[in-house]
Amino acid sequence: MATGTIANDNSIEIGSTHLNRWWRVVGGLSMNLALGSLYAWSIFVAPLEKEFGWKRAQTSTVFGIAVVVFALTFIVAGRLQDKFGPFWISVTGGVLVSLGFFLCAYTTSLTYLYICFGIIGGLGNGFGYATPIPVMAKWFPDKRGLAVGLAVAGYGAGSAIFGPWANLKLIPAYGVHTTFQILGVIFLVMTLFGAFLLKNPPKGYKPEGWTPTPASKSAATTYDFTPGEVLRTPAFYFMWVAYWLGTLAGLMVISQLVPFAKSVGIPGAVAASMGLVAGAIGNASGRILSGWMSDAIGRLNVLRLMIGISMLAMPLLYLVGNNLTLLYVMVFIVYWCYGTQLSVNGAATADFWGTKNAGINYGMLFTAWGLAGYTGAKLGGMMYDKYHNYQMAFYTAGVLAAVALLSEFMARRPKHV
Numbered sequence: 001m002a003t004g005t006i007a008n009d010n011s012i013e014i015g016s017t018h019l020n021r022w023w024r025v026v027g028g029l030s031m032n033l034a035l036g037s038l039y040a041w042s043i044f045v046a047p048l049e050k051e052f053g054w055k056r057a058q059t060s061t062v063f064g065i066a067v068v069v070f071a072l073t074f075i076v077a078g079r080l081q082d083k084f085g086p087f088w089i090s091v092t093g094g095v096l097v098s099l100g101f102f103l104c105a106y107t108t109s110l111t112y113l114y115i116c117f118g119i120i121g122g123l124g125n126g127f128g129y130a131t132p133i134p135v136m137a138k139w140f141p142d143k144r145g146l147a148v149g150l151a152v153a154g155y156g157a158g159s160a161i162f163g164p165w166a167n168l169k170l171i172p173a174y175g176v177h178t179t180f181q182i183l184g185v186i187f188l189v190m191t192l193f194g195a196f197l198l199k200n201p202p203k204g205y206k207p208e209g210w211t212p213t214p215a216s217k218s219a220a221t222t223y224d225f226t227p228g229e230v231l232r233t234p235a236f237y238f239m240w241v242a243y244w245l246g247t248l249a250g251l252m253v254i255s256q257l258v259p260f261a262k263s264v265g266i267p268g269a270v271a272a273s274m275g276l277v278a279g280a281i282g283n284a285s286g287r288i289l290s291g292w293m294s295d296a297i298g299r300l301n302v303l304r305l306m307i308g309i310s311m312l313a314m315p316l317l318y319l320v321g322n323n324l325t326l327l328y329v330m331v332f333i334v335y336w337c338y339g340t341q342l343s344v345n346g347a348a349t350a351d352f353w354g355t356k357n358a359g360i361n362y363g364m365l366f367t368a369w370g371l372a373g374y375t376g377a378k379l380g381g382m383m384y385d386k387y388h389n390y391q392m393a394f395y396t397a398g399v400l401a402a403v404a405l406l407s408e409f410m411a412r413r414p415k416h417v
Contacts, residue, residue: 021139021207027197028132028151031090034187034194035097035128036158038066038121040276042258043167044104047176048113058110064374065118066125071370073126078134078359079227086131086198093128094191096120102184105177128191129155134358135198137350141220142210144350145299149291149343153284156339160280164273223416224354230361230414235352238411243345244368245404246307249397250338251376252383253314254279257331260390264322274331282332286339291347299348302340304408310337311401318394342369352414 045059081089100121107113132151140147162183170179206212212220230236254275261271286306294302313333320326349362383393 023197024135024139025147025150027194029154030190031128031132031194032152032154033158034190035125036155037162038125039159040163043163044176047171062113062118065114066122067373068370069119069122070125071367073123074130074366075360075363077127077130078363081130081134081359082357085200086135087195089127090131090195090198093124094195096124097128098184098188100124101180101187105180130359131198133346133362137355137358139201142207143295145291145294145347148347149288152343153287156280156283156287160277163276220351221354224356227360230353233414235411235414238407240365240368242404242408243341244372245400246341247369248372248376249400251372252380252393252397253334255376256380256390256393278328278331279335282335283339286336287343290340291343294344299344299351300411302344306337306340307401307405307408311398311405314398315395318391
């Protein structure tokens with residue numbers, strides 16, 4: 001298609017159709033870079049606690065509310081995306097996330113913060129995150145794992161970019177309230193830019209020169225399962241349990257990284273950088289490279305491999321103790337395995353149950369992450385409070401990963417009868 005012509009999906013073509021579909025990845029990446037700021041919530045905790053005298057349990061609840069609202073909204077937004085297309089759903093998500101951040105600048109009470117960051121921000125994440133994965137799945141039947149991984153990598157990388165910038169530059173210079181406003185405006189621009197690029201391909205679209213290969217380990221189904229049919233496949237439940245326990249294990253460890261590092265004598269600034277930089281890079285890398293691997297060797301095989309590595313990495317992270325180099329390596333690995341699950345499960349949903357209802361179908365599977373996100377940090381903290389060390393939390397995470405691995409091994413590609 002010539003440069004500057006109008007495509008069937010009402011978007012402006014930039015060069016060939018092949019180039020045009022990669023602009024969808026740019027849109028998903030821009031959207032998720034802004035949404036990924038959810039992971040950077042920790043940078044706001046200390047300034048807010050200092051100003052208002054709030055306790056850590058109270059400020060942690062803000063993140064918990066956002067996670068639950070995010071996961072539940074994803075189902076509704078996924079259904080709306082399947083029915084009406086991605087554009088207005090993406091715009092809604094972008095506006096809500098940006099509004100939530102902007103309004104946080106005026107917070108004077110926990111209730112207000114729960115509403116702005118937890119509910120409004122959580123709604124924005126649910127609507128915004130519901131669109132990139134189905135869009136990538138439709139544009140890239142030939143490279144689905146890689147494309148989904150690239151698009152959602154922004155969610156992992158967002159905290160690595162905006163977290164340190166806000167923590168080291170914006171908050172010291174302008175204060176936490178103005179920082180909320182600055183980020184809100186930036187996120188509005190980024191998400192609206194992404195929304196304009198997130199368009200579905202024409203019906204029946206296939207990449208030029210590509211022929212489906214049914215024998216491939218990552219071959220997609222030709223049948224579009226309805227949500228009710230998905231819930232009648234055993235694979236959904238095995239994958240849900242594996243997704244839940246696999247990410248729960250990761251979040252238990254991730255949530256305790258900074259206090260654990262401090263407990264073994266690592267300076268606070270270095271400990272914080274581990275999660276914001278090394279962890280975020282590992283998270284983003286896992287989403288991209290594991291997605292790419294899954295195109296070649298299969299979705300379930302990659303999920304099994306990375307959950308298996310995670311099972312070993314959890315206790316090893318504890319055992320390396322204050323060896324800073326090894327600790328950075330293990331943090332990178334743990335985040336890699338965690339990020340893998342967020343991208344490969346999305347690609348697997350489209351492969352196993354079709355792209356027509358991919359939004360709501362993945363939304364149902366994504367509730368596993370919602371439950372893990374809400375309970376992971378709480379469970380890790382409870383174990384520390386009970387045993388007064390981090391060994392039990394990290395070892396328990398390894399056991400949870402082992403159960404997740406078993407459940408993933410029991411999953412089989414669903415068949416339509």
